[in-house]
Amino acid sequence: MPSAPEHTHHLRIRNTQLEMDSSAGNAPGEDVDGKLRLAQNQLEELQAQREELERIKVETEGLNTRKRELIGSQVEMSERLSSATTLIDRELFEMKQELDDLEQCRSCFAGHLAKIEKINPESWTREQLPERLDRALAIVEHAEDEYGQAADHFSKSRSATIFQGVRRAKSSKSEFRQQFARGLAFNLPIIALGGFALIAYVLK
Structure with missing residues (x-):
């Protein structure tokens, strides 16, 4: 039996050298500076x-x-x-x-x-005097009382100056009223006698 033919492979080896790229390897001084x-x-x-x-x-x-x-x-x-x-x-x-x-x-x-x-006392007749005098005095007294109440009410407010002297005015009015009443009481008998004399004279 004939032997199989031998195949011989010839490897071609290239004599090449690996060259280092100049950019891949820098000089030592340049690397430190970088x-x-x-x-x-x-x-x-x-x-x-x-x-x-x-x-x-x-x-x-x-x-x-x-x-x-x-x-x-x-x-x-x-x-x-x-x-x-x-x-x-x-x-x-x-x-x-x-x-x-x-x-x-x-x-x-x-x-x-x-x-x-x-109030006009001068226009009152003798017959009107007692009634109208009482009524007028009541009107004045009422006004005086309410004036005093208002003064007390506003005494501690900024409007207190409106009512300055109210005590003095009230005292003066009270004194006047008392003197008026005294004078009227003193002269009333004389007025009454004069009125009776006048009536008697008219009736003659």
């Missing part, structure tokens, strides 16, 4: 970031200080304005109340004044 530049750039970036953070910190502290001042001023002014508003409301209420009281007082005084001004 690293130094890189480190310097990183350091400058860190320094810039540090300065930026410091600036933000200072700005934030300033804003927080102003914020605290604002809150303090806000609280203080809120309290002052609230207190002032309450006092103003109270003052306005008292002023309106006093104004209403003054309007009522003026209306009352105007009514008394109209009645008093209509």
Whole structure:
């Protein structure tokens, strides 16, 4: 049996050398300089970031200080304005109340004044004198009483100056009224006798 033919492979080995790219391997000095530049750039970036953070910190502290001042001023002014508003409301209420009281007082005084001004003792006849005199004295006394009550009512208000001297006027009027009553009581018998004499003369 014939043997199988032997196949012989001839490997061709190329004599090639691996060449290093000039860009792949730098000189030792150039590599250190590059690293130094890189480190310097990183350091400058860190320094810039540090300065930026410091600036933000200072700005934030300033804003927080102003914020605290604002809150303090806000609280203080809120309290002052609230207190002032309450006092103003109270003052306005008292002023309106006093104004209403003054309007009522003026209306009352105007009514008394109209009645008093209509009193004309000179026009009264002898027969009218007792009745009208009592009525007129009652009118004056009523007006005097209400005047005194009004003076007491407004004595502690800003309108107290309106009624200054009311005590003195009241005392003077009381004294006048007493003297008038005394004079009338003293002269009444004389007036009565004169009236009787006049009637007797007319009847003759």
